[in-house]
Amino acid sequence: MKDATLLNIAKRIQPLLSPASVTRMPWEEGNGYYSAWKITDGQGTYLLKAASPNELAIYRRLNNLSDALPRFYGTATYYKKDYILLEFIAGHNLMRCTRQDLVRVLDAMIALQDAYWGTSKEIGESAAAVLQSCQKRLAFLPEIDWQAVFDQFLDAYLTLPRTLCHNDLLPFNVIVSDARTVFIDWETGGILPYPCMLVRLLAHGSEQGETPFYITKADKAFAIQYYYSHLIQGKGISRAAYRQALELFWFFELTEWIYVYRKYRRPPDALYDHYLHQLQAGLPTRSFF
Numbered sequence: 001m002k003d004a005t006l007l008n009i010a011k012r013i014q015p016l017l018s019p020a021s022v023t024r025m026p027w028e029e030g031n032g033y034y035s036a037w038k039i040t041d042g043q044g045t046y047l048l049k050a051a052s053p054n055e056l057a058i059y060r061r062l063n064n065l066s067d068a069l070p071r072f073y074g075t076a077t078y079y080k081k082d083y084i085l086l087e088f089i090a091g092h093n094l095m096r097c098t099r100q101d102l103v104r105v106l107d108a109m110i111a112l113q114d115a116y117w118g119t120s121k122e123i124g125e126s127a128a129a130v131l132q133s134c135q136k137r138l139a140f141l142p143e144i145d146w147q148a149v150f151d152q153f154l155d156a157y158l159t160l161p162r163t164l165c166h167n168d169l170l171p172f173n174v175i176v177s178d179a180r181t182v183f184i185d186w187e188t189g190g191i192l193p194y195p196c197m198l199v200r201l202l203a204h205g206s207e208q209g210e211t212p213f214y215i216t217k218a219d220k221a222f223a224i225q226y227y228y229s230h231l232i233q234g235k236g237i238s239r240a241a242y243r244q245a246l247e248l249f250w251f252f253e254l255t256e257w258i259y260v261y262r263k264y265r266r267p268p269d270a271l272y273d274h275y276l277h278q279l280q281a282g283l284p285t286r287s288f289f
Contacts (some may be wrong), residue, residue: 007036010048013085017042028172038088055186056082056117058124060156068112068179084184091177097215101176102223108181109197110231116164124190131157138257140262145283159244160193169200171213195249198227203253210274250288254279
């Protein structure tokens with residue numbers, strides 16, 4: 001899309017000063033670009049992006065109620081596609097996790113989830129829709145012992161307390177700055193079982209470079225304890241029940257790459273073997289982290 005067209009879409013939401021520049025945002029993984037553009041004029045910097053119905057619903061519903069999301073300026077439609085204009089957050093993500101940044105992210109997560117703990121109204125994607133999506137993995141996980149744990153995960157999904165969760169909080173979907181910590185790219189998210197957000201953030205990190213996300217085992221253990229003592233303990237949930245819930249949601253996260261590789265018939269590689277080993281090692285004791 002031409003820069004002039006993008007600027008015209010943005011101007012329908014927020015007045016811009018001339019001249020204004022447009023820069024397309026590259027994928028964190030490289031070799032491509034998001035449908036998102038950084039727009040800079042004389043008064044500020046914004047992010048214009050094509051929005052899914054779910055992401056648009058979340059921004060409309062929350063409507064700048066939390067500092068953990070970028071400021072939402074509004075939306076415009078162009079050729080039947082919705083675009084949103086957001087505050088551009090300058091900072092860095094958590095792909096190379098440090099303890100200091102981890103604490104900032106956990107504090108933002110805890111504040112967000114505490115504010116929406118027990119909310120009965122749906123925000124964004126419904127828990128039922130997410131559960132239906134989760135169940136699709138079973139067809140590609142024929143192992144009997146895996147299915148037994150998967151059934152336990154499904155039971156936990158239906159019974160655990162719910163709160164607002166970013167359901168794809170991989171480390172590149174959080175931005176840490178001196179001012180605040182912000183969760184971005186809310187294509188998937190809603191009022192979901194509380195472990196979703198924390199486990200997604202931690203489960204795909206590794207210490208020896210097995211995955212693209214670096215985090216030490218010590219920092220994972222720290223995050224698990226910090227989240228419990230600063231949020232979950234105060235909700236009357238025992239440490240044992242908390243650990244059991246995390247184990248089941250951790251198991252579900254580990255099955256993701258097995259599912260993707262099998263569904264699309266990709267040949268096994270080092271990443272596939274990493275997740276397969278973690279699953280096989282954890283099954284005897286139901287301990288996956």
